[in-house]
Each structure stands twice: as structure tokens, then as C-alpha cells.
Amino acid sequence: MIHPIPPGTRDVLPDEMRELRAITEGLRSVFEDAGYGEVATPALEYEEVLRTGDADAAGAGYRTFDERGQVMALRSDMTIPIARLVATRFRRTDGEPLRLSYLGNAYRAVKLGTGHQRELLQAGIELIGVAGPDRDAEVIALALAALDEVGLARHRVGLGDGALYRTLMAAFEVPDDRREELLACLARRDLVTLEALVRDLGLKTEAYEALVSYPELRGGPEILDRADGPAAGALDGLRALHAALHDRGVADRVILDLGLVRELNYYTGAVWEVYDPAVGFVLGGGGRYDDLIGRFGAPRPACGVALDVQRVHIAQAEEEKLQ
């Protein structure tokens, strides 16, 4: 007899669970030792509350009604629930910075036959109430250290700016109604369509060159000098962040990537993703979201990172094979 479970979900048996536990305990201990206290929030939230954080409810895929007919949704990430938690449970905005960590399931809609996960276990941190490159660097360096702790060795962080391309488009006066289309191409790195769309705009050579070439600029800090132009503010921000990462001794594990955009649109500054050569998918990511908590009424800057525990496990298993 077959009693199926939904595609994209999974049962975990003891051998795997022991290994997963070792990873989550390892990540948790690094976060705890760095002063990031663990919090938990409900997997179900009122949809309206999630929409306060992001118009798209961060892409929540599952909705249901409660006994009074209110729409509830399964969270698709942890950052919006934590923004809600911070704004309601830590109302004072003038206090010490908050350092929070979490380990919880998030739920996403999947396309069948793609191997995407419907339920995924995320471990992450949020640093709330402080801004500045050194604070971004703290979060990135801690994510790298947590992955060291669980046995990864070759992981890297990709670093970009979530607002950079919008700034470029505004500076080059790309018509408002074309901007989302270009961003959508950039998000999925369809560079062929992007180039065709930019060419159609009939901009000056300088604008064309910048809009087409930025998404291809990846590497060390030298790419920032090659970029320049109207996005100087964002580029200076990345320069400062790179210097802060250098001070923490992790700059050699960071790849600057001017085409990097994260799917979620609550990011306001630097964004990052975590990679490991053993896994073809992104291990995790995050960024700075200075406006999000304010949408819940208690404004303060924040940044964070989330790691996909199952993918970290795959990378760890590959790393063991190499040793």
C-alpha cells in the first residue's frame, strides 16, 4: 500500500536525524556563543500580518481559514515573523541591539518534478537595531564561522546590493513601466533578454554598457572600480563592507556580485548568498532590511542570514568524502 506524503516534504529516519541534529546543534552553539539568543514563532501567521511585511506575504504558498474565517498562512520565511516579534515584544527602539537566532520550518509552493522543497528547515540569525558595514560583516562572518563549525570548508559568500540596479535605472531614466521587466530578467539572470530589452530602450552608450555589463561583474574588490558611474553610493557601501569583512579576516571568502538580487523585496541595502561547490543550489542568504520592522510600527535597522539545513547537510557529506 502507498500512503504518500506531499512531494517536496520528507520523513527523516534515525541515521539522518542524528546527522541533522549534529548540524543544528553546531550552528546553534555558534550563534548562542556570539550572543544570538534563540526565538521561536508560530508556523501559522495571519496572512494580513505577513502582508504588512511584504505585499506578496514573502511568497507564502499555503493559506487556510481559522474558526472565525480569518485567513492564516504558513510562513515562507522566518524574517517577517521575527520582524513582527521584534516590533511587538521589544517595543523600545532606543535600547541595545537585539541579536536573535532561530531554527524552524518554512513552507514554499513547489513546481512538481523539480526537486524543490515544500517544507524546509532554516537556521538563521537576525541582528536588529544597528546599521553600518561592520554589522553586516558581523552577520556574514558568523554565518561563515557556523558553517566551519559543522564541517564545511569551501563555502563562499556572494555579496551584492539589492538597490543597485534600481539606482542605475533611475539614474539612466529608464521609463518607470519598463523597470520591473528588467529586474525580473536580472533576478533570473536571463542576460539575453535583458540585453535585448535594454537595447530596445535606445539609451546612450554609457547607460547601455552599464545596464548590460553590471550583472556580469563578479569577483574581488577590483570590480567595484570597473563599475563606478551613477551607482557610486551603493558601490561605496560595498567597498566599506568588503573592508569590514577584511578586518574580520573573511574577505577572501567573499565574491562581490553586482548582479545579485534576492527574490524578496524587503531588502534595502547589501544582500548576500551562501554557496558551497558541493551543492548546485544556494545554501542560504540574507541581507539588510532597514524598513521592514518599521512596517510593524517600531522602526529600526536590521540584517540577517538564513541557512537551509538540508543543503548544508549535503555539502557536509560531500566535504567528508573529500577528506
Add this chain to the structure above:
Amino acid sequence: MTASDLLTIAVPRGALLGGSLDLLDGLGIDTSEVRSNHRKLLFEDVGIVTMRPSDVPTYVEHGAADIGITGKDVLLEQPERAVYELLDLGYGRCEMVVAAHRDHDPLGEALRRLGRVRIATKYPLIAARHFSETGRQAEIVGVKGSVELAPLTGLVDGIVDLTATGKTLAENDLTVLEEIVTCTARLVANPVAHKLKAAQIDDLVGRIRGALP
């Protein structure tokens, strides 16, 4: 992403194979073994894996190949595959078309009298989107083999398929009614490899750009 520092390239068998191997030859990659051995699939020495074009996005998305070559038709039909589309390689040009019997207008008649057309295709997503975008109701019938057979036997009113010369269509008394999109070979990359092997990928992309007409 593949473990070695070298790039692993997913090369499509079938109509795009010749053009793809010519391109790789032009870059100084030795493809003689691929040309001479039609059963072998994995050529580790030169970092080539061969597969059917529709599997290329799968291998590249999962990082089993760092980069790959496939048709735009495949990418349009599999939008859920998260691969980066880096270059239009120009070769393998063909049209995605709506075709029907040349003598009468089965599409118009079906629409007028029955309110919908029946369309056979190997590209259900592209076909459904095209009819939806043009405001016509369509019933999409997925087939695996020769699509031209479907309207001849009365299974459907018309087809959506890829055609290079229109010869097969003509031989089966079919004629092109609408052109949906032009498809060419594309270079795609795994998102993680695009960062971690940025130098190798940029070098290859630069050399291909230089080699393109």
C-alpha cells in the same frame, strides 16, 4: 556544481549537436571523441557530458554540469528550472509555430462553432500561453512523437511545434498559420558555478562572444 576547477559542459544531442561541437572546436576544446563515439555520454577528459536538449536545464540547475547548451524552446517550456541564460549562440535557428491543414481553416471553424481549438504539441506550456495571450480558448493535447500526425488523423485541429525549414509540415499537408517565437541555441549556467567559477565562465563567454559572427 562539479568538483574540479575545470568547467563541465552539458552538450545537447540531436539537432544542436553539430553546431555545439563546431563552437567548442573553435574554442580549442577537442570534440573528436564525441563525434566518433555515439554511445558514450560522459567525456571527462574534456569536461563534456552529452544528453537530450530537454535534460540540459535539469543537469545544469542541479550543478551536475556547470554550463550547458540548449534551445530557447526548452528554456521557455521549463521556466521552473533556475539556470542563468548567458548568451544567444545564434545557431539552431527555428520557429515555434501554429500549423494546421493547408486546405481549410480548422482553427477558425473550431473556434467559431465549438468555442475552442484542440492543439497537439510537445510544448504544452508554450502552446497554452500563446493561445491564452491571444485570447482564444484552447485544449492542449500533449503528444510525445510526431506531432504532424495528430491533425491528419482528426485528433486535433492544429499543432504547435518547432520548424526549421517547414519541409516536414509541407510533406504532411500542413501550413504555418502563426509564428510564436524564434528559437536559437543558448548558453546557460548553474547559478552557484556562475559565482564560484566566475573566472572560467567569463573566459569562456568572452571567447564565445569573440567567435560569434
